[in-house]
Amino acid sequence: MSRAMRGPWSAPILIACALLLAPTALAQGQPEVGADDAPKPNPYLKLVRKKEWTVRLQVTLEASRDPHLASYANIDRFRYESLSMFMPFPPKTASGLPIEGSTEGQLFLDARETDTKPALVGPFHSDTMYARYDASNGDVRTIRVLHTFETISWDTVFDERAALEVGWPEGDWPDEAKSTFGPQQFINPAGAADPPVADLVNAWTEGKDPRQVRPVTLAKWLAGRVQEHVQLQGNSVNRARYVGSGNSTAGYELQGAAETAVEALGSRHDMALLLVAVYRAAGLPARLVIGADDDPEGSSRELRSWVEFCLYDEKNEVVAWIPVDVAELRSRSSRMQALDRPWEYFGTNDELHEIAVIGCHFIPPAQVRVFNAPALYGMRMTPLIPSYAKQIINIDVNRTPQRGDD
Numbered sequence: 001m002s003r004a005m006r007g008p009w010s011a012p013i014l015i016a017c018a019l020l021l022a023p024t025a026l027a028q029g030q031p032e033v034g035a036d037d038a039p040k041p042n043p044y045l046k047l048v049r050k051k052e053w054t055v056r057l058q059v060t061l062e063a064s065r066d067p068h069l070a071s072y073a074n075i076d077r078f079r080y081e082s083l084s085m086f087m088p089f090p091p092k093t094a095s096g097l098p099i100e101g102s103t104e105g106q107l108f109l110d111a112r113e114t115d116t117k118p119a120l121v122g123p124f125h126s127d128t129m130y131a132r133y134d135a136s137n138g139d140v141r142t143i144r145v146l147h148t149f150e151t152i153s154w155d156t157v158f159d160e161r162a163a164l165e166v167g168w169p170e171g172d173w174p175d176e177a178k179s180t181f182g183p184q185q186f187i188n189p190a191g192a193a194d195p196p197v198a199d200l201v202n203a204w205t206e207g208k209d210p211r212q213v214r215p216v217t218l219a220k221w222l223a224g225r226v227q228e229h230v231q232l233q234g235n236s237v238n239r240a241r242y243v244g245s246g247n248s249t250a251g252y253e254l255q256g257a258a259e260t261a262v263e264a265l266g267s268r269h270d271m272a273l274l275l276v277a278v279y280r281a282a283g284l285p286a287r288l289v290i291g292a293d294d295d296p297e298g299s300s301r302e303l304r305s306w307v308e309f310c311l312y313d314e315k316n317e318v319v320a321w322i323p324v325d326v327a328e329l330r331s332r333s334s335r336m337q338a339l340d341r342p343w344e345y346f347g348t349n350d351e352l353h354e355i356a357v358i359g360c361h362f363i364p365p366a367q368v369r370v371f372n373a374p375a376l377y378g379m380r381m382t383p384l385i386p387s388y389a390k391q392i393i394n395i396d397v398n399r400t401p402q403r404g405d406d
Contacts, residue, residue, distance in 0.1 A: 042320045044163040044311060045094055045347065047154035052400035053356035054150050055292060057087060059377045061143040062390040078386065079139045086130040086368055086378040087147040088359035089120060093289055094308050094321040095156050095349070096357035102150035107133040109140045118147075125184060126287040126360040127176045130378075145377070150400055151356050153291075156323055158347025163216045163322065169314040176319055177285035177310040185363050185374075186256040186273050187288065193281035194258035197274070200229070201281045210282040217339070219284060219309045219324065220346055224336030226275045227329045230260060234267035248394050251373025252303070252362060268327035269362075272305035275326045285310035289323070290362070290376070291355035292397040303395070304355050322347050356397045 063077050085107060090098045107115040115133045122129035133145055172178065183191045193201070201210070204225050210218050252269065257277035260266040266274065272288055279286035286309040293304045306328075308321040325345040337343055344350075363370055368378025369385055375393040379385070 042094065043313075043318060044159050044166075044320050044322065046157040046159070047095070048157060049155045049350075049353040050152060051154075051353045052150065052152050053294075054148065054398050054400045055356050055358060056394075056396040056398075057145075057147045057358075057376065058394040059085070059087070059143075059145045059147075059375065060392045060394075061371065061379070063141055063386050064388060064390050076386075077139055077141055078143060078381065078389075079384070080135075080381045081137055082380075082382045083135045083138065083143070084380040085133040085143070085145045086121075086364045086366055086380075087118070087133065087145060088361070088364070088376055089122075089129040089131050089149055090151060090357040090359050091123070091127040091129065093357050094323045095154050095352040095355075096289075096291070097152045098357075099150040099152070103131050103148070105131060105133065105145060105147040107135060108142075108144040108146075109135060109138055110142055121366075123179075124361075125182050125365040126180050128360050128365070130364055130366065143379075153353045153355055153357065155350045155353045156348060158322065158342070160216065160342055160347060163311055163320075163347070164214060166216065166311045166313050166320075167214055168211050169312050171314065173285055173310070173312060174317075174319050177312060180285045180287045180310070181280055182365075184276075184288075184361065184365065186254050187277045188257070188280055193277060194261075196258045196261040197277045197281050200225075200261050201278055205282070210284075215284055215309070215311055216322075218282060219279065219322070220339060220343070221336075222278050222282060223275060223307075223324050223326050223329065223346060224339075226271060226278060226326050228334060228336055229264055230271050230274060230330065231265050231334075232268065232271070232327065232330055233265045234270075248392055249375070250391055251370070251375040251393070253373055254362060269303070269305045271327045271330060272307050272325075275307045275324065279307070279309050285312075287321075287360050289357060290359055291352075291357045292395050294354045294356070294397055303358075306349075323349055323352065325349060325351075358395075 089103055090096060103118060103120060105118050106113050114135045118131035118133045120129055121132050131147060183189055255266060255270050257274045260270040260274040276286045276288050286307055289306050289308055291304050293302045306323055306325040308323050311320045311322060328345040342348065362374035362376060364378035366378060368380055370378060371389045371391040375391060
């Protein structure tokens with residue numbers, strides 16, 4: 001590949017012209033969804049092949065003595081004045097639309113059902129919402145939450161020629177995009193980019209201002225650099241530690257963006273975390289998207305992570321999110337493709353209709369606690385919280401029964 005293709009600063013006009021002449025879609029001949037089905041139109045993405053999903057998450061916590069601590073330092077019961085469990089409810093994404101009012105669930109304390117009317121709270125970082133289950137004044141051994149919501153997913157077809165015309169905003173980013181620059185665990189926990197990530201971006205751009213090229217060109221080129229930099233290691237559930245069998249896990253082991261930048265090895269989740277961190281370090285709003293992948297048996301056994309970056313048409317006040325699955329790019333090649341051609345999994349993705357979006361965080365951005373490993377939920381408890389507890393999460397995804405003639 002020529003230097004002009006690998007470094008967009010050397011020939012931005014040439015690349016822009018090539019992209020304007022390039023084909024705009026890899027998925028052809030699929031029906032476009034009707035206006036009544038789709039979310040507010042994204043002028044750069046066409047949505048095709050709709051599927052409706054019912055997502056069920058169950059979190060079970062059992063207070064237990066930490067075998068690594070002296071017995072006097074342990075707490076083997078949850079004793080609380082106030083207790084809140086935070087369960088994810090997804091934002092509207094490029095490929096997904098949550099169904100308002102579909103959230104249902106129960107909070108069980110030991111065997112007693114307590115809260116059956118969760119409060120939807122937020123928005124938090126990346127425009128995310130959470131269902132909060134509350135209880136007060138208890139002394140229990142186990143806490144269990146059953147949480148359900150419905151969502152719709154589509155495949156995406158990217159109009160790259162139109163998106164290339166969008167430049168950088170002269171003013172500030174809209175709040176939805178600006179929130180993504182805030183601190184996020186495993187990506188930029190201190191707010192600013194961690195040094196290994198900042199060093200990568202600086203080296204790749206040769207110290208030049210990333211805003212010298214347009215956002216789509218920058219996003220595409222940086223995705224290709226991450227694709228070349230990281231070798232995939234581990235399975236698609238990121239070395240999840242299964243307890244028992246089926247879809248039960250004790251959490252997800254994430255090394256995070258900084259370590260992935262240094263080691264140049266990581267799981268599919270780690271690659272997505274690094275690309276989000278790289279985009280943010282380059283000044284491009286980006287968020288992680290986590291979804292549950294359908295399997296042939298009709299339930300989920302895995303999580304998928306990908307990235308969405310923001311395009312902001314300041315003149316027309318259009319905010320558009322564009323999906324990028326860098327792990328799928330890497331699984332097909334260790335080399336960046338030519339920038340003057342459309343890429344499957346950059347904007348265009350024919351697998352997203354099979355994935356129910358769950359959220360944007362492995363740990364809720366709401367000053368919460370988890371045990372052992374991130375597992376999508378979060379917990380608050382006063383006055384004290386145990387230092388150790390056994391944690392199990394179950395995720396099931398099934399097609400939502402169709403109503404009437406739909």
